[in-house]
Amino acid sequence: MKALQAALRAEHAAVYGYGVVGGRIGDERRAEARTAYDAHRARRDELRRAVRGLGDEPEPSAAAYALPFPVPDSAAAARLAAELEERVAAVYSDLVRAAEGARRGTAAESLREAAVRAARWRGGSVAFPGLAERSRASGDGAGSASPGA
Numbered sequence: 001m002k003a004l005q006a007a008l009r010a011e012h013a014a015v016y017g018y019g020v021v022g023g024r025i026g027d028e029r030r031a032e033a034r035t036a037y038d039a040h041r042a043r044r045d046e047l048r049r050a051v052r053g054l055g056d057e058p059e060p061s062a063a064a065y066a067l068p069f070p071v072p073d074s075a076a077a078a079r080l081a082a083e084l085e086e087r088v089a090a091v092y093s094d095l096v097r098a099a100e101g102a103r104r105g106t107a108a109e110s111l112r113e114a115a116v117r118a119a120r121w122r123g124g125s126v127a128f129p130g131l132a133e134r135s136r137a138s139g140d141g142a143g144s145a146s147p148g149a
Contacts (some may be wrong), residue, residue, distance in 0.1 A: 001051070001054055001056055002098070003091075003094050003095040003097075003098035003099065004047060004050055004051055004054070004095065004098075004099075004103075005051060005056075005058075005059050006091050006094060006095070007043075007047055007091050007092060007094075007095050007107070007110075008044065008047040008048065008051060008058055008059055009059055009091075010087060010088045010091040010092075011040050011043050011044035011047055011088065012044060012059075012060075012061040012062065012065075013062075013065045013084070013087070014040040014044075014084045014085075014087075014088050015037065015040045015041055015044055015061070016061070016062075016064065016065045017065065017067065017080060017081075017083075017084040018033060018036055018037035018040060018081070018084065019037070020067065020071055020077070020080060021033045021036075021037075021071070021077045021078075021080055021081045021084075022034065022037060023077075024071050024072070024073060024074060024076065024077035025074050025077040025078065025081075026074035029074070029078065032120070033077075033081065036081065036085075036117055039113065039117075040088070043110055046106070050103070067080065068080070068083055078121050079121075081117070081121040082118050082121035082122040085114045085115070085117045085118035085121060086114075086118050088110075088114040089111050089114040089115050089118060092107050092108075092110045092111035092114060093111055095107035095110075095111075096108050096111060
């Protein structure tokens with residue numbers, strides 16, 4: 001349940017963040033931002049239903065979320081979109097480890113979708129989506145990617 005709620009929190013933040021992206025991104029990528037926004041809203045709604053289905057109350061969205069950096073223009077909006085997707089991928093990586101059955105499959109699909117969107121926004125990919133930022137954070141390459149972290 002904890003990993004499911006964490007995924008829900010990440011989707012809430014992504015929906016908020018894509019609101020910012022949509023307001024700053026150039027016309028040439030506006031449709032891409034809208035598609036991602038809609039995808040995150042759909043995942044958020046799926047996660048709310050899943051949490052309720054397990055007998056718990058879904059965590060509500062915050063009124064606002066802190067952005068990792070200022071977003072004054074289209075280039076910064078694209079960087080923010082990539083960052084949002086990387087963060088979502090990391091949370092889905094945790095859910096893949098914690099879940100079983102169909103929920104694990106859905107989490108893996110969500111991880112893949114976020115990784116593809118991150119690569120598109122960034123213009124390149126990483127070897128292990130959802131784990132790269134953990135390695136950077138730890139500074140040793142091992143990061144908190146181990147199952148017990």
